[in-house]
Amino acid sequence: MTPLVTCQELARAYGKGKNALVAVHSVTCELRPGQHVAITGTSGSGKTTLLHLLAGLDRPTAGRIAWPAFGDRPRGRVGVVFQGPSLLPPLDVAENVALPLLIAGAGEAEAKEQALLALAAIGLDDLAGSLPEELSGGQAQRVAVARVLAAEPRLIIADEPTAQLDSDSARRVVDLLTRVASRLDAALVVATHDPLVARRLPETWTMNDGALTC
Numbered sequence: 001m002t003p004l005v006t007c008q009e010l011a012r013a014y015g016k017g018k019n020a021l022v023a024v025h026s027v028t029c030e031l032r033p034g035q036h037v038a039i040t041g042t043s044g045s046g047k048t049t050l051l052h053l054l055a056g057l058d059r060p061t062a063g064r065i066a067w068p069a070f071g072d073r074p075r076g077r078v079g080v081v082f083q084g085p086s087l088l089p090p091l092d093v094a095e096n097v098a099l100p101l102l103i104a105g106a107g108e109a110e111a112k113e114q115a116l117l118a119l120a121a122i123g124l125d126d127l128a129g130s131l132p133e134e135l136s137g138g139q140a141q142r143v144a145v146a147r148v149l150a151a152e153p154r155l156i157i158a159d160e161p162t163a164q165l166d167s168d169s170a171r172r173v174v175d176l177l178t179r180v181a182s183r184l185d186a187a188l189v190v191a192t193h194d195p196l197v198a199r200r201l202p203e204t205w206t207m208n209d210g211a212l213t214c
């Protein structure tokens with residue numbers, strides 16, 4: 001099975017010379033379709049930096065990263081769920097879910113239809129006409145997962161997607177992420193401080209001072 005991402009001795013430093021801060025170093029890992037991983041580690045251990053590298057949103061300062069299943073860059077094949085609010089306030093839920101499809105070049109009707117299908121697939125179609133301000137934190141994060149589902153990525157990266165949620169909403173968001181990843185046969189990586197969230201995923205990797213233990 002072709003890996004989706006491979007990393008060899010990956011490093012990312014911020015700044016240069018003696019003021020450089022090495023946020024990630026010596027990371028060698030790979031992710032395959034269907035693999036579901038939690039990344040844990042203390043604050044500042046490098047989780048967000050590593051997720052941005054895996055998503056192709058940032059470039060390493062040393063080492064190698066490749067997306068063998070996607071060609072040179074993973075653009076359009078990676079779905080990202082961020083911590084906290086990420087929906088655009090003036091757009092309703094369906095428009096928020098459709099937006100990345102429109103940006104990717106889909107026609108308006110096609111994007112809307114795909115957005116409604118994604119919302120229906122995860123039981124959120126009753127929220128389609130709601131504005132983000134009308135949603136609970138948990139509902140908003142589930143809509144963010146619907147937005148990822150609509151774009152059908154092969155790699156799903158979630159950076160502390162449950163940080164501001166109560167434990168019941170957190171469980172629903174993580175279960176939805178794993179369901180969506182399974183449906184797409186995508187790899188799923190979830191950075192979390194919450195041991196209950198990590199326990200819902202079959203594999204846990206740990207970041208410690210920028211180094212990764214798989």
Ligand SMILES: Nc1ncnc2c1ncn2[C@@H]1O[C@H](COP(=O)(O)OP(=O)(O)OP(=O)(O)O)[C@@H](O)[C@H]1O
Binds near residue numbers: 041046047
């Ligand atoms: N843009 C930046 N410029 C300089 N230093 C940065 C930058 N981004 C992150 N860092 C530093 O890199 C280190 C790793 O940060 P990172 O955000 O990756 O950790 P984290 O494990 O995700 O933390 P948290 O759990 O608090 O979100 C920290 O020391 C942080 O201060």
